[in-house]
Amino acid sequence: MQIKAGSWTHKLSSMSVFRQVTLMICVAVAGADLLTAFFYWYFEFDRLPLDIVLTTIIVLIVGYPLGFFFIGQNVKLREMALELDRLSKIDDLTGLFNRRTFFAEARRLVAEQVAARDQGAILFIDVDHFKAVNDDFGHATGDAVLKELGAIIRTVVGEAGIAARLGGEEFAVLLHGAEGRRAAEIAERVRRGVANCGRVIPGLERTTVTVSIGIASIRAGYDFEDALLRADHSLYAAKESGRDRVVREDERVAPA
Incomplete structure (x- = not known):
């Protein structure tokens, strides 16, 4: 099965900022929890649930502000590019095509x-x-x-x-x-x-x-x-x- 290049990035960019940030946080939380689980499986088990909770909280606290900032900037740049493209085609006085x-x-x-x-x-x-x-x-x-x-x-x-x-x-x-x-x-x-x-x-x-x-x-x-x-x-x-x-x-x- 062949996946078209860029299809997943197009789907991602079409989401709202909140959904993009949430998806990013979910991936970050899953990755952090899996790493924590791996290390505690390898070394010890007694504090595993507590550390998973702490890791999740840390990722949420750090990830959401960063996600909103970076993805929000990306959305603003995309909107600016679309507006500039529109303005380049329109006569600014009449609103008709130039x-x-x-x-x-x-x-x-x-x-x-x-x-x-x-x-x-x-x-x-x-x-x-x-x-x-x-x-x-x-x-x-x-x-x-x-x-x-x-x-x-x-x-x-x-x-x-x-x-x-x-x-x-x-x-x-x-x-x-x-x-x-x-x-x-x-x-x-x-x-x-x-x-x-x-x-x-x-x-x-x-x-x-x-x-x-x-x-x-x-x-x-x-x-x-x-x-x-x-x-x-x-x-x-x-x-x-x-x-x-x-x-x-x-x-x-x-x-x-």
Whole structure:
């Protein structure tokens, strides 16, 4: 029977600190008692029960504080490592994926969707006249707009895809199993949500914040970068046609 390397250490590290310390103490007590029993079997028997009790008490007194300290430190380090790994993947302002993580995940998911011939779509989102928001109301208000947009995207997209802030006021969403019409419905919900965000951001009550959204489908034989480029072209068409709108790639007007 072959035991997978590291399986017992994984099981041990998944236990609570109390259980890990208790297991360590039990092993220490058993080892100390066995050694005590061996020496008294070899030399004499009259004080064996008393010394086993004393040995157990000593191990408990010394072992529990040491166990909680060392294993507790190990758990804290593991939690810190997990948190640092999470933070390295997340945009700290919006809570969405950052650009690097989104590109890595999107490449993998698009390749899987293409191989399985599943439908999917890319949404490219840009806040209209965002520089004016920063200039007129300050960067703190601009950050509040981006944060609210991130919350809207998370709520609307949910489990239907993954989303990221690519940088500045640009966002992207990869939708699973969404053909053009379904992707447009999701994009429209994001657009309408942003149009109402001034109500919840102090100072923007009389200002309408809008976004332009471009959509491209995921096609067989093409990769993520191609889909993102086509979504970017759709976004450009939305900007050119007046902003505050959703444009699918099949709705773009071909150049004359």
